[in-house]
C-alpha cells in the first residue's frame with residue numbers, strides 16, 4: 001500500500017524529499033489528468049509534473065513518438081551531434097520563437113531548467129563583459145548555485161552559506177498586495193524609474209548589470225503575472241543600456257498562460273529565452289533561444305553530456321506540434337478567464353480566499369486570514385498554514401494541487417493544458433469541498 005512504499009522511500013532517499021511530504025502517495029499509473037495510486041485511489045492531477053506534462057499523462061501520440069524513435073534505430077543519446085530528428089525538432093522550435101525565430105539560434109544546455117539558466121547567465125556575462133545580474137523578489141530559477149543566486153526566495157538559500165555575488169534584487173509587481181500596473185500606472189512608472197536609476201547611478205554603488213532575468217508570470221513565487229507595461233519598459237531600458245534581457249519561460253512557456261510564450265502578452269522579444277519542462281514533452285530537456293547577435297560562445301565554452309536526448313526531442317516535437325496545430329493556447333486562455341470567474345464566485349462565499357490571479361491554466365489562489373486587520377493596501381495577512389491544510393484536504397479528496405508564494409499561502413493550479421471544462425468543474429467541486 002501507499003504507506004509501505006512511502007516508508008521505504010524514506011529509508012532509501014535523503015531527507016531532502018519534498019513532494020512526498022505534501023502528497024503522500026505511491027503512483028501506480030496515470031492517464032490524462034488522472035493519477036492512480038497503488039491502492040487504486042484516483043486523483044485529479046493539477047500539478048502535472050510541476051507544469052511539465054502539457055498534454056497530460058501518457059498522451060497516445062507522445063507515447064507513439066517514443067515508440068517511433070525506438071523502432072527507427074536512432075541512438076537514444078547523441079551528445080550535441082545532430083540527427084534528422086534533432087534537425088526537425090530544432091527547426092520546429094525555432095519557428096515558434098518571435099519572428100518565426102529568424103533572429104534566434106538554439107543552445108541545447110542539459111536536462112533541467114536550472115542548467116539552461118546557468119548557461120544564460122554565463123552567456124550574458126560573456127557578451128557584456130560585465131558580471132552583475134538584476135533579479136526579482138519571488139522569482140524562481142532553479143537550485144544550482146547560479147540559478148539559486150538569482151532566485152528571489154531566501155528559504156532555499158538558508159541551507160547554503162554564501163551565494164554567487166553581484167545579484168541585485170528588485171521588487172516584482174504583485175497585483176494583490178501591491179497593485180502596480182493593475183489599476184496603478186504610477187506604480188509601474190515608479191518601479192521603472194527606480195530601475196533606470198539603479199543601473200545608471202554610479203553613486204548607488206550598483207554596477208550596470210550584465211543581465212536582467214525574470215519570469216513574465218512568476219510561478220513558484222505565487223503566480224504573479226507582470227503588468228504588460230512594466231515588461232515593455234524593462235525591455236526598453238535593457239535595450240537602451242545594452243543589458244541582456246533573459247526571460248525564463250521554463251514554467252510559463254508553451255501555451256500555459258494562453259499564449260505560446262508568456263512574454264507575448266507584452267509583445268516583447270527577449271534576448272535569451274529559457275525553455276525547459278514542456279519543451280521536452282515530459283522528458284528532460286532544456287534549450288535556450290538566443291538572439292544571434294548575443295551568441296558569443298566559442299566552441300567548448302559551455303558543454304555538457306546530456307544535450308542529445310532523442311526521446312525527449314521526439315516527445316517535445318509531438319507536444320509542440322499538438323499545442324500549435326490544435327490552438328491549445330486559445331483554449332487555455334478562455335479556460336483561464338472562465339475559471340477565474342468561477343473562483344471569484346467562490347471568493348465571495350469564502351473570505352479566506354484573499355485573491356485569485358493568473359493567466360490561462362496558471363492560476364493562483366491566495367489564502368488569507370480574513371478575521372485579522374488589513375494592511376495599508378487593504379490586504380489581509382497571508383495564511384500559509386490554512387493553505388497547507390487546504391492542500392491536504394484537497395489531496396484527501398482526490399485533488400493534487402501545489403502551493404507557492406510567501407509561506408506557501410498561494411494554492412496553485414498547473415494542470416495539463418488539455419484539461420476539459422468538465423474536469424475543471426471536478427476541480428471546483430473538490431476545492432469547494434475542502435473549503436467547507
Ligand code: PMP
Nearest residue numbers: 112113114140141142248250251
Ligand atoms: N525556472 C522556472 C521559472 C521554474 O519554474 C523552474 C522549476 N520549477 C526552474 C527554472 C528550474 O527548473 P528545474 O527544476 O528543471 O531545474
